[in-house]
Structures are given as C-alpha cells and as structure tokens.
C-alpha cells in the first residue's frame with residue numbers, strides 16, 4: 001500500500017519532494033533527475049534504508065537542477081529525524097550520481113560504490129571528481145545496514161552496467177535492483193519496461209545471468225530506480241523471455257546478412273525513432289553475446 005508521508009502546507013510542499021513508503025521502513029523520495037530519453041522516465045527513486053539507530057543509507061540521490069537539489073536536502077533534513085551515515089550508489093550513470101559529491105560534502109558522509117563504477121566516473125569526469133570525499137568500495141556479500149533487524153547485503157548485478165550493485169535483506173522481502181528493470185511509472189497506464197544494455201558498459205550475457213539469479217532468489221518485491229515497486233519477479237521473467245525472443249530474431253536476421261542498423265529498422269519499426277540509437281545498442285550487445293556463444297556462423 002502507498003502511504004503518503006508529506007502532508008505539509010502547499011508552500012512547504014513546493015520545497016519538499018514527494019515521498020512514499022511502499023515497503024515498511026523504506027522511504028522512497030521521487031527526485032527529478034537527468035534521464036534519457038525523457039519520455040521514458042524523468043525521475044529516479046532515492047531510497048532511504050536502515051533501521052532506527054543503525055546506518056541510514058541514501059540511495060542514488062541524483063537531482064537534476066539546483067532547485068531540485070535544494071528540495072532534496074530540505075526533504076532529507078526536515079521530513080525525517082534520521083542521521084544519514086552513507087550515500088549508496090547503484091551504478092555510474094548520470095541519473096544516479098548527479099550532484100552526489102555535493103550531497104556527500106553537505107552531510108559530511110562517505111559514498112559507497114563499486115570499484116568499477118568509481119573508475120568509470122573518474123574516467124568520465126576527471127581524477128578530482130571525488131576530491132575530499134571518503135569513498136568506500138562495496139562488494140558482493142558486504143553488510144551495509146539492517147532492515148527489520150536483518151542484514152542488508154550487497155549483490156553484484158552486472159549486465160546493464162558492469163559495476164551495478166543491488167541491496168537485499170536476508171528474508172528476500174525486497175530486492176533493490178537499480179536499473180536492471182524499470183518499474184511502472186507514476187503516470188497512469190505506464191508499464192514496467194526493459195532497459196538499455198549498452199555496448200560500452202553493458203553485457204547481455206551477464207544481464208541474462210543476473211536476471212536468472214534474481215528470479216531464482218525470488219524476492220517478494222523489486223525496488224527499481226525508476227517507477228513504482230514491482231510486486232514479484234514476474235516482470236524479470238517477462239523481460240528474460242522478451243530478450244530471448246529478441247535474440248532469436250537478431251540471429252535470424254544475422255543469418256540473412258542484415259547489419260545491426262537494418263535489424264533495428266526491422267525489429268523496432270513500431271517504436272519511436274528517437275529510441276532507435278538505444279535499440280541499436282541492445283542489438284549490438286545481443287550480437288556480442290551470440291558471438292561469445294559461438295552462434296554467429298552460417299552467415300549466408
């Protein structure tokens with residue numbers, strides 16, 4: 001059930017971000033962020049996780065503008081009585097890390113991130129990107145805080161981004177999946193949707209493996225970075241089936257001698273052309289996976 005937390009006056013509300021609790025004890029701030037393409041999503045969930053008196057993580061705070069940054073800080077400081085201990089970053093994409101250094105300095109707290117994401121951010125933004133910030137590298141199995149008294153552990157979930165990390169409690173009541181899948185938007189009629197597996201930092205083979213792994217772990221709820229909480233692993237199963245079907249189509253077109261660009265036109269003809277460059281990335285990572293598996297033979 002969705003529980004609205006902010007019920008201040010109108011003026012105050014303008015300075016406060018929308019906040020809901022779909023899972024007991026996990027606050028979900030909905031932050032306007034730098035998402036491309038904007039028609040697919042333009043908000044990133046900033047989750048606050050950790051039992052009272054324990055470590056309190058701010059997950060993926062990524063405000064798009066100065067005003068949104070101020071609203072975020074105001075909400076963090078005034079809507080809750082938490083003592084924030086760390087910022088946790090799922091992966092290095094801009095809609096998850098914008099202004100993260102500013103926030104880390106503001107609260108004087110460390111950033112927890114994978115070594116891979118850290119390296120990519122320095123490569124993109126220069127060696128001073130995290131100057132004077134305490135960085136802690138997180139790896140599979142690290143316990144970062146507690147939820148309902150249970151260990152909240154780190155899971156490495158490569159595929160969408162090589163260094164992407166997830167979080168989940170021992171009971172598997174929930175699994176914070178980052179951009180492994182998109183949740184349903186807040187707008188009526190929007191559906192859970194697939195994400196881009198780009199050639200640079202993505203890997204379709206690993207994406208398949210990660211999906212299979214989380215489906216096996218069978219968490220009750222999925223907490224995606226974009227959109228609402230998903231109430232089972234069914235959307236992951238659907239995504240996996242969709243990707244398997246897509247891969248078969250790519251293989252068929254490959255055998256007909258089609259280029260990745262021609263495949264995009266054929267397979268995504270009903271999709272908005274603005275999304276074709278992203279679709280092309282998915283096709284290329286499918287081709288790479290097929291090549292790794294030794295299936296790109298018999299080209300006519």
Ligand SMILES: [Zn+2]
Nearest residue numbers: 093095179225
């Ligand atoms: Zn994202």
